[in-house]
Amino acid sequence: MPENRDLTEDARFLAGAAHFDRGEFFEAHEEWEALWHATQGEARNFVQGLIQVTSAMHQLKTGNMRGARQLHDSSAELLAPYGASCMGVDLKRLKEGLDNALREILDEPWDRLAGRHNPDAPVKVAYTADRAFPFPWKKT
Numbered sequence: 001m002p003e004n005r006d007l008t009e010d011a012r013f014l015a016g017a018a019h020f021d022r023g024e025f026f027e028a029h030e031e032w033e034a035l036w037h038a039t040q041g042e043a044r045n046f047v048q049g050l051i052q053v054t055s056a057m058h059q060l061k062t063g064n065m066r067g068a069r070q071l072h073d074s075s076a077e078l079l080a081p082y083g084a085s086c087m088g089v090d091l092k093r094l095k096e097g098l099d100n101a102l103r104e105i106l107d108e109p110w111d112r113l114a115g116r117h118n119p120d121a122p123v124k125v126a127y128t129a130d131r132a133f134p135f136p137w138k139k140t
Contacts, residue, residue, distance in 0.1 A: 004138055007043050010035055010085045016050070020135040025058040036066065046086055049078035061127040065105050066115030072102050090136035097133030 007013055016031035026096035029051055036047040052075030059067035076095065084092040099106065104125045105113055 007039065012058040017135045017137055020054060023132045025054045025061065029054040045078050049075050052078060053094060057099060057101060060101060060131065063124060064115050065124055066110070068102055069105050069113060070136060072098055072106070088138050093136035097099055101131040101133065
């Protein structure tokens with residue numbers, strides 16, 4: 001079980017960051033979920049917030065705008081207590097990157113967003129390379 005100070009040195013954290021940078025959001029989610037299961041204490045919500053970010057990006061890639069928006073909102077809630085930076089992760093830049101990636105859907109009414117159960121809803125945006133952003137992390 002990783003100590004909070006060693007969290008970013010954990011192979012699962014590092015692999016998740018590398019997957020994120022390659023736009024492999026599902027794979028990043030899987031790595032960070034394995035880390036989350038092994039994490040205790042305050043850092044658990046931090047890791048869960050990172051998972052929600054990767055999941056939002058994955059849902060965007062798969063065309064599930066409702067899922068992307070819901071995960072955007074839950075990631076913001078989970079990461080807010082950690083401030084602008086935590087364990088070398090620039091949370092301000094992470095939020096800005098996610099906000100930019102989902103810019104067209106953040107202010108849309110829920111019923112206009114396409115999703116699994118309403119694929120014909122009018123608001124659906126395509127995932128393109130310009131929506132990707134690097135994972136804002138520096139080893140401390």
